[in-house]
Amino acid sequence: DVKVTQSSRYLVKRTGEKVFLECVQDMDHENMFWYRQDPGLGLRLIYFSYDVKMKEKGDIPEGYSVSREKKERFSLILESASTNQTSMYLCASRRTGTINYGYTFGSGTRLTVV
Amino acid sequence: SQELEQSPQSLIVQEGKNLTINCTSSKTLYGLYWYKQKYGEGLIFLMMLQKGGEEKSHEKITAKLDEKKQQSSLHITASQPSHAGIYLCGADNTGTASKLTFGTGTRLQVTL
Numbered sequence: 001d002v003k004v005t006q007s008s009r010y011l012v013k014r015t016g017e018k019v020f021l022e023c024v025q026d027m028d029h030e031n032m033f034w035y036r037q038d039p040g041l042g043l044r045l046i047y048f049s050y051d052v053k054m055k056e057k058g059d060i061p062e063g064y065s066v067s068r069e070k071k072e073r074f075s076l077i078l079e080s081a082s083t084n085q086t087s088m089y090l091c092a093s094r095r096t097g098t099i100n101y102g103y104t105f106g107s108g109t110r111l112t113v114v
Numbered sequence: 115s116q117e118l119e120q121s122p123q124s125l126i127v128q129e130g131k132n133l134t135i136n137c138t139s140s141k142t143l144y145g146l147y148w149y150k151q152k153y154g155e156g157l158i159f160l161m162m163l164q165k166g167g168e169e170k171s172h173e174k175i176t177a178k179l180d181e182k183k184q185q186s187s188l189h190i191t192a193s194q195p196s197h198a199g200i201y202l203c204g205a206d207n208t209g210t211a212s213k214l215t216f217g218t219g220t221r222l223q224v225t226l
């Protein structure tokens with residue numbers, strides 16, 4: 001089974017800190033995604049990557065950046081954390097061209113910015 | 115981007131009862147994905163529908179996509195406590211599943 005691992009389940013950071021959220025998948029998937037999940041708003045796409053060193057903005061990229069230096073790792077960076085970035089962050093991956101199986105998600109990182 | 119609406123937002127049912135969750139899109143769906151999320155955890159893929167009129171089942175969960183490919187329903191028969199969680203639909207509006215848009219989710223509680 002594909003495994004998508006997010007480095008932290010819970011994280012508490014201070015306003016203004018630079019925050020790194022790490023995501024690693026072990027099945028050689030080309031595509032990787034970062035979503036945030038908030039009550040009443042569902043999942044919203046922040047950034048995605050079709051392959052190594054490639055990145056595309058999602059629906060809400062402001063305040064975030066990403067890095068994809070290796071195929072298995074996709075990092076989400078909060079340049080200067082703010083309280084409105086308190087959320088559940090979910091990473092996902094999929095193999096290009098496989099439409100029948102959806103995305104494989106990690107367990108999520110619940111980030112609190114104080 | 116494509117707007118997805120799920121209803122109801124939350125649902126409390128007694129164990130053994132049937133229930134239905136709906137997902138409606140403002141545009142034609144190339145693919146519709148159903149996921150389940152345990153509270154505070156990641157999403158687990160349930161099933162995917164692609165063709166108008168298609169229906170798929172897994173154990174006691176059945177999902178359908180209407181002929182016009184703008185609405186899907188998820189039906190649970192004889193609900194159990196293990197069915198509790200958040201159900202989300204995800205829409206493919208590209209035909210390649212390169213980017214999924216998700217509904218806001220339906221929170222299901224099953225009482226004894």
